[in-house]
Amino acid sequence: MRTRPLKVALLGCGVVGSEVARIMTTHADDLAARIGAPVELAGVAVRRPSKVRAGIDPALVTTDATALVKRGDIDVVVEVIGGIEPARTLITTAFEHGASVVSANKALLAQDGAALHAAAQDHDADLYYEAAVAGAIPLIRPLRESLAGDKVNRVLGIVNGTTNFILDKMDSTGAGYQEALDEATALGYAEADPTADVEGFDAAAKAAILAGIAFHTRVRLDDVYREGMTEVTAADFASARAMGCTIKLLAICERAADGGSVTARVHPAMIPLSHPLASVRGAYNAVFVESDAAGQLMFYGPGAGGAPTASAVLGDLVAVCRNKLSGATGPGDSAYARLPVSSMGEVVTRYHISLDVADKPGVLAQVATVFAEHGVSIDTVRQQGRQDGGGDASLVVVTHRASDASLTGTVEALRNLDTVRGVASIMRVEGE
CATH class of the missing domain: 3.30.360.10 (Dihydrodipicolinate Reductase; domain 2)
Structure with a gap:
């Protein structure tokens, strides 16, 4: 095992960040054995430096996150501050100064994942983000x-x-x-x-x-x-x-x-x-x-919480540190398929529709005609008169699979029927 530690900068020390710091400290020997080198918390960027943070040396705490990620000796930056900015700028700055990044920032990755992956590749760095989706679950x-x-x-x-x-x-x-x-x-x-x-x-x-x-x-x-x-x-x-x-x-x-x-x-x-x-x-x-x-x-x-999310962050940290030691990088952005993303209207699904209708003969036939005109096949129908004795009834229709656009058009047409008092609820049916 090499003796020079890999240095980690932590951006954010809230619920997740404090757990990351705690685990890095309490499991230091195990992490070193798994990685092949010690890992050292070299700095913690926070907004409120006066807050007491148990187990963290106050000398490591700073409000200048930019200066921390620009240090030439930082091997890995762990970003758990969330949001778009300053997280995006801090991550790209970390890449530019030779650090790999572990992030839990789902919003940023969903918006700018491609650009961040490109920046990581340009600087031969890793971008890992297991904690961004489903907390502790390896996914x-x-x-x-x-x-x-x-x-x-x-x-x-x-x-x-x-x-x-x-x-x-x-x-x-x-x-x-x-x-x-x-x-x-x-x-x-x-x-x-x-x-x-x-x-x-x-x-x-x-x-x-x-x-x-x-x-x-x-x-x-x-x-x-x-x-x-x-x-x-x-x-x-x-x-x-x-x-x-x-x-x-x-x-x-x-x-x-x-x-x-x-x-x-x-x-x-x-x-x-x-x-x-x-x-x-x-x-x-x-x-x-x-x-x-x-x-x-x-x-x-x-799927959330300090310790579960920190578990995913630490798993990524171990992988990134191993890559640092071997001089390699892990899987990057894989977008070779370049498939178009279809609109919701093209999705094929089923609907459960609950209608308030006039309780009189011929209503069911009118409703069925609307479905037929829009090319939507009905699976089941359930009709029940109101218990208060009023002149309305509840009609529940479950469809077969059809395009969401056809189903949406059907619902709009139903709203225009004189015998339909209102559309009480619309819900898709999945998992069948």
Whole structure:
């Protein structure tokens, strides 16, 4: 083992960064044995230097992140500050000064992953980011390396623990959305402003990263269709249970049947209780991968939190340090396929549509005619009169697979029928 340590600069020392520093200290001997050289925390860039940080030498703490990454003796920069700037500039500056980078920054990678990979390649450096998607779950490395000889056709996953906790609570207790969100906030699963989670922005960034790796195609955040889960109701869960399903907020990345294009989307969906993802409870994450040779693979575990995310960061740190010692670099950007990213309208899926309709003869025939005119085949229909004795009824229609554009057109036409009082809910059905 060489005695000169590999020097690591840590950008950010919050929930994740503090755990990275702690593990580097408490597991120093094991990390050195696994890497083949000691690793040394050479500096920690923070915004509030006066805050007490247990186990970190105050002499290492600085507010000048730029000066830290410009030091010529830094071997690896660990970026866990998040956001677009200054993270992007700091990462590219690190490459320019000879350092490789380990990042957990899903937003930046989804937006500018191609440029960052190009900068890393230009400077013979590594860019690793296992922690950017699904926390502690080993997922990016299996896609980039273990399945490198296979053809991945679909990635279907629960990649946000906050939303899964909320939906699981609604399913298991009958709670409404706001009640479940309040509990998630009280327990620390949801931020004070949960918009990034519940509106699907967080999952969409992760979907862009997964789709790009899985299909060897550059997929940006803007390419991902996104729909939040704030409109999901207890009535939707009742309908799902009647179908033998539950509801999850899913990130879905697919290769078209002809292999000529890909799609990436995030939205709530009904999935059968028999599907492995249906049993993922609480704040856990899980990703289901379908490929030609390996078949169906399931990756499951804690998707967030300081220690789980730090575990993924440290795994990348070990790999990058090993590469530094051998004078090599790991897998870079693989976008050779250059497949076009199709719009949501071209996605083939199924719909569950709940309608409030006039309770009189001929309504079902009118509704069926609208579906036929748009080329959408009906799988099942369930009609029930209102318990309050009013003149309306509830009509639930589940379709066969059709293009999302055709299904959207069908719903718009249904809204214009005099006998349709309103469209109570629309939800896609996946995993069958």
